[in-house]
Amino acid sequence: MKRTAISSIVLRRRAVLRALWWGGLGVAGSTLGTRLCRGAALDTPEAHGELIRKLTGRVPVESPRVHLEMPPVFSNGYTVPLTLEVDSPMIQTDYVRLVHVLAPLNPITLVGSFLFTPRSGRARVSTRIRLAEPQNVLAAAEMSDGSLLMTKTWVNVDSNGCA
Amino acid sequence: MVTVQPRVQLPSEVAKDDIFEVRTLISHPMETGLRLDESKHVIPRHLINKFTCRYNDAVAFSVDIHESVAANPYVSFYLRATESGRLQFLWEEDGGAVYRLESSITVRG
Numbered sequence: 531m532k533r534t535a536i537s538s539i540v541l542r543r544r545a546v547l548r549a550l551w552w553g554g555l556g557v558a559g560s561t562l563g564t565r566l567c568r569g570a571a572l573d574t575p576e577a578h579g580e581l582i583r584k585l586t587g588r589v590p591v592e593s594p595r596v597h598l599e600m601p602p603v604f605s606n607g608y609t610v611p612l613t614l615e616v617d618s619p620m621i622q623t624d625y626v627r628l629v630h631v632l633a634p635l636n637p638i639t640l641v642g643s644f645l646f647t648p649r650s651g652r653a654r655v656s657t658r659i660r661l662a663e664p665q666n667v668l669a670a671a672e673m674s675d676g677s678l679l680m681t682k683t684w685v686n687v688d689s690n691g692c693a
Numbered sequence: 694m695v696t697v698q699p700r701v702q703l704p705s706e707v708a709k710d711d712i713f714e715v716r717t718l719i720s721h722p723m724e725t726g727l728r729l730d731e732s733k734h735v736i737p738r739h740l741i742n743k744f745t746c747r748y749n750d751a752v753a754f755s756v757d758i759h760e761s762v763a764a765n766p767y768v769s770f771y772l773r774a775t776e777s778g779r780l781q782f783l784w785e786e787d788g789g790a791v792y793r794l795e796s797s798i799t800v801r802g
Contacts, residue, residue: 609763620773633761637727641761644770649753651712651773657756658763692727692761 572634573665578682581632581639582670586678590670593679598631598669600685607691609658614644616653616671616679626653628672635665637692660691697721699792701782707774709802715746716769719784719792725760741766741792743785749778774800 571577582590595617604610616626625648631641646653653671661667664686671679702716719741726738744766745755754770772780777800784792 636761638725638760640759642759643757645752645755645757647751647753649748649751649773649775650771652771654771655756656767656769658767660761660763691763692725 577634578632578666578668578680581634582630582668582678582680585630585632585640586670586672588678590678590680592681593671594681596629596669596671596679596681598667598681598683600667600683602684603686604661605688607661607663607687607689610661610685610687610691611656612659612667613656614654614669616673618653618673620646620648620651620653622648623674625650625674626671627674629653629655630668630670630672631659632668632670633659633661633665634668636660636662641667661685661687662690662692663687697786697792699782699784699794701780701794701796703780703796703798705797706799706801709774709776709800711774712771713774714769714771715780716767717744717746717782718765718767719744720765721784721786723760723762723764723766727760738787740787741784742787743783744768745781745783745785746770746772747781747783748772749776750781774798776800 579590597615599613600610614629616629618626626646629644632639633641641659644655666682666684668680668682697720699719704713707713721741724736724739728736730736742758744758746753753772756768758766777798779795779797782794
């Protein structure tokens with residue numbers, strides 16, 4: 531009797547989950563997802579857009595002008611190489627103002643903000659970052675005309691660089 | 694005790710309007726404040742939190758650095774050669790310490 535009760539609860543839960551999933555209730559689904567698995571819910575295109583919107587106050591547009599070069603697989607999460615470049619003439623009337631790099635699954639998601647000026651000549655920077663787990667790394671570039679361009683790149687690390 | 698040692702590599706002479714690379718490194722543990730020591734006490738946050746490059750006193754490039762930047766922060770970036778003068782490099786640390794380096798650049802033509 532008890533077993534039946536439990537399994538009917540489980541079944542009902544499954545049915546509800548399936549309904550949420552197939553019903554395309556995006557909001558309900560992602561709230562539930564946060565509770566069940568924080569990682570997966572934070573590493574979705576919607577969550578990426580929301581992270582960047584919270585940081586900059588604007589909605590980013592994915593753009594092939596932003597390049598984020600990182601190794602797709604890297605053993606050591608403590609020091610993962612990163613090169614960032616934004617295609618821009620870097621002149622007074624048209625330049626890249628600020629580029630944010632985010633690692634959504636790190637304990638602290640904002641990695642760094644890079645400020646460029648027309649004096650930079652070229653909006654390109656290389657550094658090394660820590661990654662807690664395999665994830666998409668994001669770059670969001672605030673341009674001098676007010677637009678906000680973004681890209682992301684998947685990086686698989688074997689060790690937790692934030693421990 | 695770790696000694697904090699900033700380093701910069703750049704050409705001493707460039708042609709006007711050339712875009713040249715500047716490579717910088719500072720030896721620093723970049724303690725995030727998220728780690729525990731052997732007796733399970735939090736190791737306090739101790740970061741280089743900002744890097745700035747000034748070209749003849751005008752900020753040409755800077756970085757707001759957070760916890761996820763690796764220890765011994767390495768940053769390489771570019772500058773356009775506009776005129777001869779001096780380049781100043783500043784690393785700001787939690788607690789207010791500042792590490793500086795300065796170099797001069799000759800722009801030909």
